[in-house]
Amino acid sequence: xxVAEWRSSCCASLAVAVLVLSLSRCAAAAAAAxxxxxxxDDASSSSSLEQMQWGNAKATWYGQPNGAGPYDNGGACGxxxxxxxxxxxxxxxxxxxxxxxxxxxxxxxxxxCSDKDHPACSGRTETVVITDMNYSxxxxxxxxxxxxxxxxxxxxxxxxxxxxAGIIGVEFARVPCEFPGLKVGFHxxxxxxxxxxxxxxxxxxxxxxxxQVDLMESGSGGRRWAAMRESWGSVWRxxxxxxxxxxxxxxxxxxxxxTLVARDVIPTNWRPNTFYRSxxxxx
Numbered sequence: 001x002x003v004a005e006w007r008s009s010c011c012a013s014l015a016v017a018v019l020v021l022s023l024s025r026c027a028a029a030a031a032a033a034x035x036x037x038x039x040x041d042d043a044s045s046s047s048s049l050e051q052m053q054w055g056n057a058k059a060t061w062y063g064q065p066n067g068a069g070p071y072d073n074g075g076a077c078g079x080x081x082x083x084x085x086x087x088x089x090x091x092x093x094x095x096x097x098x099x100x101x102x103x104x105x106x107x108x109x110x111x112x113c114s115d116k117d118h119p120a121c122s123g124r125t126e127t128v129v130i131t132d133m134n135y136s137x138x139x140x141x142x143x144x145x146x147x148x149x150x151x152x153x154x155x156x157x158x159x160x161x162x163x164x165a166g167i168i169g170v171e172f173a174r175v176p177c178e179f180p181g182l183k184v185g186f187h188x189x190x191x192x193x194x195x196x197x198x199x200x201x202x203x204x205x206x207x208x209x210x211x212q213v214d215l216m217e218s219g220s221g222g223r224r225w226a227a228m229r230e231s232w233g234s235v236w237r238x239x240x241x242x243x244x245x246x247x248x249x250x251x252x253x254x255x256x257x258x259t260l261v262a263r264d265v266i267p268t269n270w271r272p273n274t275f276y277r278s279x280x281x282x283x
Contacts, residue, residue, distance in 0.1 A: 057141035059111065059170045061150035061163055069093075069146040075132035077105035077233035078187075078200045082131065086179050086203070089148035093132035097141055103255070104130045105234040106201075106208040108177040111143060113153050117169040120158035127175060129208065131233075138167055177208035185277045186250060186265055189235060192272045194244055198237040199228075199266070206282035207254040210234060214253075218264070219245035246270055250278075258282060 063069045068082045068089035075082065075093065083089045092111075098104050107130045113121035126149065134144045151159030153170070162168065182203045189198040201210050213236040214225040228236040238244070247264040254260075262278035270276070 054171045054173050055141060056139075057111075057143055057170050057172045058137075058139040059113070059143045059145055059150065059153075059168050060138070060166065061145045061147050063147055065147040065160065065163055066151065067147050069132075075233075077102065077131040078189075078235045079105075079131045079202060079233075086182060087129070089146055090126065090128055090152065091146035091149055092128035092130060092143045093134045094130045094144075095134040095137035095142040098130055098143070099133045102230060102233045103211065104209060106130065106177065106204060106210065107255075108175050108208045109143070109172050110175050111153070111170045111172045113168050113170045118162055118165050120154045120161040120165070121168070122153060122155045124153065126152045129177065141172065143170065143172065176206050178205050179203045179281075183278050183281045184252070184260065184262060185275055186262070187275045188266065188270055188272055190273045195240045195242065196237065197240075197244060197248070197266075198231055198235055199250070200233075200235045201252065202234070204252065204254065204260075204282055206258060207256050209255050210236070210252055211255045211257075212253040214251040216249040216251070217245040218247050218268075225251060254282065 063071075066089070068087070069075065069091045072080075073083050074080045075091075076099075079087070081087070082091050092109070093099070094104060098107070098109075108127055109130070110125050110127045112123060112125045114123045115121050128143065128145065128149050134142050147163060150163055153168075154162040184204055185202045187200040187202065189200060192198050197215065199213070201213060204210065213228040215228055215238050216223060216225050226238060226240075228238045231237040246266060246268045248266040248270075249261060249263045250265055252260045252262075260280055260282055262280050265278045266276050
């Protein structure tokens with residue numbers, strides 16, 4: 001299949017206004033950071049990163065040859081500006097075993113190809129983060145990479161040769177994420193109100209993804225944790241039957257069961273379409 005066909009059909013896009021995921025184009029975010037190796041018998045399951053092993057997959061690419069993927073530098077997980085630090089255009093989307101209905105958003109994978117897959121392959125290992133859905137897989141596991149990410153797999157001076165291949169074989173393994181200098185961040189999404197709060201969760205070390213998000217209000221409302229619901233991608237929401245009382249604390253649970261609490265991370269004077277950085281991070 002021609003590369004041009006993958007650019008138009010392989011991935012998912014966002015329908016933010018109605019808070020639903022419309023499968024279309026994809027983007028990915030990859031940390032320009034250090035990553036620790038790990039292994040698993042089934043690379044689509046991240047219950048224990050320490051048990052992961054190399055698996056086989058297919059890789060394609062789309063967008064600009066040296067770009068970050070989609071035209072808006074975003075993706076179906078909600079991440080934006082993936083051409084900037086810490087992502088730096090090292091991007092990929094994954095098919096359902098990797099994307100996992102959004103539960104795979106933020107997961108880090110190392111990938112490599114060898115000259116048996118294509119003469120231009122360097123065998124060098126690179127790392128990408130899943131931030132979108134690949135709707136047209138060509139194998140059980142399929143990474144649709146940005147042009148930049150695919151080019152990084154090539155021997156010096158042969159990036160264009162590798163991109164012209166269209167589809168190549170790769171090996172992959174799930175790895176812990178590490179974002180040096182960054183704490184977990186929360187972007188309050190457009191449309192949030194006094195009774196409805198939606199937040200995008202970003203930059204989690206370790207598993208990189210989010211299995212559950214809980215919110216605690218301030219005031220005399222009982223200081224209880226309320227479970228948020230996955231809206232789409234890495235955006236979680238709380239629909240309340242009362243006026244929410246800030247500041248808000250947020251508790252995260254990762255895929256392997258580790259928890260992290262950001263106390264009063266969203267302040268009393270919070271506003272929609274605003275990013276709030278916490279002081280906490282998975283170690």
